[in-house]
Amino acid sequence: MARTSSLLVALLAAFDSAVAAQWKGEVKKVDGVTYQCKCYSDNACWPTTADWKALNTTVDGALQLAIPPGAPCHKKFENGTVSTFDEAACAEVKANWFNEQWLTDHPIANLWPLYTNNTCLPTDDPNSSCTRGMYGVYVVVAKTKAQIKAGIDFARKRNLRLIIRNTGHDFMGRSTGYGSLIINTHSFKDVKFVKKYSGPGDWTGSAAVVGAGVQGRELYRQAFAQKPPVVIVGGECPTVGWGGGYIQGGGHGPLTTIYGMGADNVLSFDAITVEGEYVTANAYENPDLFWALKGGGPSTFAVVVSLTVKTFPEIPTAGTTININSTHTNDTEVFNKGFHIFHNLANHYVENGMFVYFEVSPGRLHIAPIVGPRMDEKKLNEVLKPLFDQLDAAKIPHDRHTKAFPTFFEFYIDMFEDEQPNQNSVVGGRLFTHKDLDDNADKVADAILFASNHPTPETIGISIGHIVDPGHGVPVADNAINPKWRNSSSFVITNILMTGLESWEEKKQLEDVQTNVVGKKLREAGPDGATYVNEGDLNEPNWQESYWGANYPKLLQIRKKWDPKGVLYTKTTPGTEDWEVLDYGTKLCKKVQ
Ligand SMILES: Cc1cc2nc3c(=O)[nH]c(=O)nc-3n(C[C@H](O)[C@H](O)[C@H](O)COP(=O)(O)OP(=O)(O)OC[C@H]3O[C@@H](n4cnc5c(N)ncnc54)[C@H](O)[C@@H]3O)c2cc1C
Ligand SMILES: *[C@@H]1O[C@H](CO)[C@@H](O)[C@H](O)[C@H]1NC(C)=O
Ligand SMILES: *[C@@H]1O[C@H](CO)[C@@H](O)[C@H](O)[C@H]1NC(C)=O
Ligand SMILES: *[C@@H]1O[C@H](CO)[C@@H](O)[C@H](O)[C@H]1NC(C)=O
Ligand SMILES: *[C@@H]1O[C@H](CO)[C@@H](O)[C@H](O)[C@H]1NC(C)=O
Ligand SMILES: *[C@@H]1O[C@H](CO)[C@@H](O)[C@H](O)[C@H]1NC(C)=O
Ligand SMILES: *[C@@H]1O[C@H](CO)[C@@H](O)[C@H](O)[C@H]1NC(C)=O
Ligand SMILES: *[C@@H]1O[C@H](CO)[C@@H](O)[C@H](O)[C@H]1NC(C)=O
Secondary structure, three states, rough: HHHHHHHHHHHHHHHHHHHHHHHHOOOOOOOOOEEOOOOOOOOOOOOEEEEEHHHHHHHOOOOEEOOOOHHHOOOOOOOOOOOOHHHHHHHHHHHOOOOOOHHOOOOOOOOOOOHHHOOOOOOOOOOEEOOOOOOOEEEEEEEOHHHHHHHHHHHHOOOOOOEEEEOOOOOOOOOOOOEEEEEEEOOOOOEEOOOOOOOOOOOOOOOOEOOOOHHHHHHHHHHHHHOOOOOOOOOOOOOOOOHHHHHHOOOOOOHHHHOOHHHHEEEEEEOOOOOOOOOEEEEEOOOOHHHHHHHOOOOOOEEEEEEEEEEEEEOOOEEEEEEEEOOOOOOOOHHHHHHHHHOOOOOHHHHHHOEEEEEEEOOEEEEEEEEEOOHHHHHHHHHHHHHHHHHHOOOOOEEEEEEEEHHHHHHHHHHOOOOOOOOOOOEEEEEEEEEHHHHHHHHHHHHHHOOOOOOOOOOEEEEEEEOOOOOOOOOOOOOOOOHHHHHEEEEEEEEEEEHHHOOHHHOOOOOOOHHHHHHHHHHOOOOOEEEEOOOOOOOOOOOOHHHHHHHHHHHHHHHHHHHOOOOOOOOOOOOOOEEEOOOOOOOOEEEEE
């Protein structure tokens, strides 16, 4: 039996490499290095119209031409091969350009246009050109597992760049890829709640089986509708794809300091491998894949279809918002002092089980909110007394207010705000540990302020902060997230704002500033810290160590087992060392010598 199957495997492998040889893309030489690329539309190995038609039949008609969301405002797409103008649809695009839910429901839209090359934007001039930019070519808008499998099989066999696109939320552009076949998983919206989990592992509490397309707020809402209501660990953002990239990168949120990361709470995954096999990954079956899918990087080990996660009892929650901005002061010194007072207490907040979300840009600090789980107004004000006393003693003008709610859900809906998509920025970030704050709180605050002011004389920065510690009072889960998270105190995303009109060279220069000027300051201020793969710098130096720490070698092994040939790819995920996107951010190629 064992012999037969190994013979079969050998035969299949031989067949596979014969097929692979037939569908090889171009060979490129760059700076003396030879690369073998995936197949693109200008190569002989690109599927013919008949091949695409056959795929469309296999996926029951779910294959669509990938058309950018702004196309209805333009007469022609791609030199007139497709007529796209539609006045009503154009008006709808314009009305929704800053509406996250609308964009996430689109088959291919990316929320951050830097990664689409700012192509085909909404316009009043229908004559202006609409090109594909860095979007893919076709999209399978999948409604069934079999359609996802068919898309994976086609991309693997034909050596195409494969993109899994759930919400298009990704700050790092990882759900967009030039010339790719896209599989859209956003329609997998089923959620089922169970009162008592009885599957593999130790957990016997309540749980939910959640489809890969389910988003944050809709999951919170459904959890709240249970009797009795429950909560899950989701993000602060209402539209992030909870079951997609969020969990696979780790997933922090307002309840993380008391309940752990999103990925700490997963009990089982249903997934499809790059070989097109349906697999279950949990404590009993495929435990290595189970471990890696919990924080080892999105679009790296398999395509997730659904997952089972712990749910927890609802809890009373209180929140405080604080503003310091030009309404209160224009004095930079006073403003900076206020920021230091607030941020230097990061360890104090997480040691009390709290989470804090804040935004800081030149002269504006918006803390919205400080989350006090299991607290009422009195308790939260008591815990925040050191903050209030110091702000008052230093005469920092500001406004603050605290509110309490009987449940987390009511608190969340009231006190968290929606974000604005379709901004251009180069992103970086850093996670600071308790030790960093103990050793160097002022230096950490200064580094964040530097990132949030004028990283270059011509640019403005804005930072999004999360004070959070998934190692506080929760049993530490064995999974792929960087162990540094377990001592975290403050995690910040830094942005250098752009216009979107920058040339390629100017973009590269701003990326360099993010990595080597802003990033350098963050690393120096937080030498004990780390970075977060879902909200970080695509050019992070030493990214393997920085994103995963001691877990990296194991992740690399697991990647080599589950996707040895690189069917999936996103930059700075385990096992992608030999791959580069060449030709001005377009063709994905592998170093061969
Ligand atoms: C405004 C905003 C707020 C955010 N807030 C938080 C937060 O509070 N906490 C937090 O931890 N993170 C947060 N994030 C980061 C977020 O976790 C990542 O952007 C995450 O990758 C989003 O996943 P998605 O599936 O929604 O997005 P997509 O852009 O659709 O996908 C992101 C990545 O996941 C892969 N992927 C998606 N679905 C699957 C699947 N089914 N199988 C395999 N791979 C898949 C994609 O290929 C891609 O690489 C936020 C991001 C933004 C832009
Ligand atoms: C796939 O088939 C459906 C149903 O016949 C059709 O509407 C769609 O346009 C086809 N897709 C492509 C890319 O031709
Ligand atoms: C569109 O036209 C440009 C310039 O003529 C050409 O380089 C490009 O390949 C064309 N694209 C398509 C899809 O035909
Ligand atoms: C678009 O082109 C058409 C003819 O090619 C011309 O009549 C029209 O004025 C142009 N519209 C704009 C807004 O430039
Ligand atoms: C990206 O945009 C630049 C500037 O408009 C353009 O020169 C380049 O060809 C675009 N790349 C792609 C792949 O569309
Ligand atoms: C400044 O703070 C006030 C509250 O005191 C708030 O109403 C206003 O929107 C804030 N301004 C900015 C630019 O954030
Ligand atoms: C700060 O400057 C702005 C713009 O000049 C002004 O409107 C505002 O009143 C100033 N704020 C304070 C507190 O003086
Ligand atoms: C976290 O900090 C504690 C105490 O400071 C230390 O013992 C532990 O090793 C740290 N863990 C990690 C993963 O750095």
